[in-house]
Amino acid sequence: MALDQLLTRLEICTDGPGFTPLNHQLNQLIRDAGLSHGVIHLTCLHTSCSLTINENADPRVLKDLAAWMDAVVPQDGFGPADADGRRRRYLHDDEGDDDMPAHIRTALTTQTMSLSVVEGQLLLGTWQAVYLWEHRASPHRRRLSCHLIGDLPNRATPMDQSPATERSSTAAMLQRRNASKLNDLVQARHVPEAWAEDGGIDTDVDLLIDRLHEISDQPQ
Template sequence: MQRNRPIRTVLRQSLHRLSVTTCGDGFTDLTAELQLRIASSGLHSGLATLVTLHTSCSLTINENADPRVLDDLAAYLRALVPEAGVRPISGEGGRYRYSHDDEGPDDMPAHIRTSLTATSLSLAFEEKRLVLGTWQAVYLWEHRAVPHRRQLSLHLIGD
């Protein structure tokens, strides 16, 4: 009877700060930048944890071939969380303005949209490349109307 022997691997880690300029409300493809960081990290396979350090943008993995997918996602979230305020769930009654609007009318809707989406992603990589499906890309989803400079943390751990 042969016994399984544990494989001993020394894990290493690498921490990066990414700075991304958005064009305002919409999607910024991060895939190429992430691939570059992973390839230059010296790690062959492992796990990448990506975190946005803001409360008015989010992260998503989605379609990279047909831009209409991203357009439809943005339209859906704008309809779900309108800038003009919120109506009672029943649909009856008037619209209520958001009380938090310190940075303009898109301020609170951006925070709500971020809460409904993701602010971090865990991404596998092997052979120094992200493990993504054929039509997938990693996006920063800006929820504010005007361009912003966004900071992201990328933590790589692997061998």
């Protein structure tokens, strides 16, 4: 028997740094799709948050995890100390001191996982829960790709993100940028000496400006 597939998404609004439980939303998605037995593969579509399976009963476990991560990767914009005991500031800080630390925290954790579905719900241990772990210092709206594989009698149409929604998401992302820093960087690109120093190679600022032009040219 051929297996059906459904690719859809969940949107999760976080309250800032910490853990957002996903068991209820994922099980509801599985029920809505009519998946009785199969697999659900999750992909976090961001570089500053991650997925984890951990304790669902004692909240002190999550507090200890957060404290451990704060100690290993502080959100102050500085990296680990060098041989002289000095900490170098991260180069990437366009969105604030927590920007690069959030990327490092994501690299240390995971952004994908595959889970078995049995009798219409996630196959998890008694004390297990799936969490989205927010690594940024402020609330964010996160997207989670959900790929369901199995017998899907109620297969729905995969979610289609319209161009208007893409523009809205891009605008929201740009609003979170450090405006003054981006402005300084953009202004620097207009200085001939600055262009000559890097040999005319496109930087992330150049690519951002090009993308802004593309967005502005798209029909409303």
